[in-house]
Amino acid sequence: MxxxxxxxxxxxxxxxxxxxxxxxxxxxxxxxxxxxxxxxxxxxxxxxxxxxxxxxxxxxxxxxxxxxxxxxxxxxxxxxxxxxxxxxxxxxxxxxxxxxxxxxxxxxxxxxxxxxxxxNRLNRTFEKMMEFIKSGSYGKVKGIKGIVTWNRTDEYYNLKPWRKKMEYSGGGVMINQTIHTLDLMQLIGGKIKNIKGVTVNLEDHDSEFEIEDTALAKIKFENGIEGIYFATVTYSENSSVELQVITEKAKFTIKDSILTISEKNGYKKILAEDDKLEGTKFYYGASHEKLIQKFYKCLETGSDDYIHVKDAVPSMKMIEMIKKSSGKIIK
Incomplete structure (x- = not known):
């Protein structure tokens, strides 16, 4: 034990x-x-x-x-x-x-x-989406869209002031609320060619607020796929995260924890739905438990089938590139 x-x-x-x-x-x-x-x-x-x-x-x-x-x-x-x-x-x-x-x-x-x-890599909707993408049945991926519109009031930051200090948090909406979305986007798109983005504060925060509450980026991948990323914590509530992938023959969308496919002939179908996390932190999703179970199985068996530090590097690099961009292309 x-x-x-x-x-x-x-x-x-x-x-x-x-x-x-x-x-x-x-x-x-x-x-x-x-x-x-x-x-x-x-x-x-x-x-x-x-x-x-x-x-x-x-x-x-x-x-x-x-x-x-x-x-x-x-x-x-x-x-x-x-x-x-x-x-x-x-x-x-x-x-x-x-x-x-x-x-x-x-x-x-x-x-x-x-x-x-x-x-979130283990969300049922994302796993099913990746199955379809990897099968090639719907052609090559052309575009990826990741949108997160959540709400974090000044009370949230004042309750734990480290959250609004760059030296303690490393940033705002990108590293804290939407690193998962960036992670999933790069898993789909692959190696990044360049990023052009901006960060901004849409709310009037106090003088101690050193991080971004909103970020936007155009992401170009080496294989020709293009991505759009938008994230903010200035919305009126915690709205559903949206992840969409356009392929040559269909559109896959994850929203409200449901994966749907829309084909060019008008056919639309629900393909998968995520497990729900009970309580006020529902937006965390229910896959913490899946990953923890998976990791302890690896500790028992010696398997390396878990999420390593090396797997977390790309999303951290994306955040750094968007920070540095300020409207310039960063390679």
Whole structure:
């Protein structure tokens, strides 16, 4: 039975903990957070306020890192140095530099497994879409569209001020809310030729707000596919993410967690629907659990069939390219 620890008990941690509780081959031995009041939330587990002390005393087989972005690389590195497997919430780090540093560590430690939580790859709708695309039955892919229109008020940022500081978050809507969309777009499109994009703030934020609330980009892939990406957290509510792929013979659209196909003869059909996550965080999707189950199976069998640090590099590079672009083409 694998011994597991959780570091960071913020919003996303409950998704991890609930998924871990459903696994029969693991035991949560301890949790850690600098906020001591959170001990009351999980009275059945040992609680630490210092993750280094926890790692030393518990010596877990795996640790789940659910911390603010700026701590991801640092804590993951320390866990790996102690020969502990890591399940790391996105993003890998606050920038490409940290991402590449963790990639180096991954390559030097092939016996340690590091899974990055880009769980939307396992959404039933996306898996089915990729099946159709890879089959070639509907011709080559011509275009990809990714749209995210969500809502994040100033209260959201003021509740956890690190979110609005570049040195702590690494950015706004791109790295925090829509890195999954960029990840899926690059999985479909392949290697990127160039990007031309802009970032902007559509809301009037306070003087401490250093990140972007809106981003737009035209993405050109080396194989000729073209993509359009638009993301904002200034909409009136959390609207459905939309991912659309145009092929030579059909249009595939994921919206409201449903995949549909529209053929040129007017035929339209529902192909798949995602599992739903209950509660107010429904927009997270339900694939955290699928990825966590998959990762622990890999820990048992020795398989490498999980999402590695190297898999997370392209979306981080896309974010950096859009930041640098400011309307210029970045290759």
């Amino acid at each position: 694998k011994k597991v620890c959780v570091i960071g008990l913020g919003d996303i941690s409950s998704i991890h903990i609930n998924a871990l509780k459903k696994l029969g081959n693991i035991r949560i031995s301890a949790m850690c957070d600098i906020d001591g009041t959170l001990k009351r939330k999980y009275p059945d587990y040992k609680f630490y306020s210092d993750y280094r002390e926890m790692l030393e005393k518990e010596n877990p087989d795996c640790v789940h890192i659910c911390l603010p972005h700026y701590l991801h690389y640092k804590v993951a590195k320390e866990a790996i140095e102690k020969e502990i497997n890591v399940f790391l919430e996105k993003p890998v780090g606050i920038d490409v530099f940290q991402t590449n540093k963790l990639l180096e560590i991954e390559e030097k430690n092939p016996h340690i497994k590091i899974c990055v939580c880009l769980q």
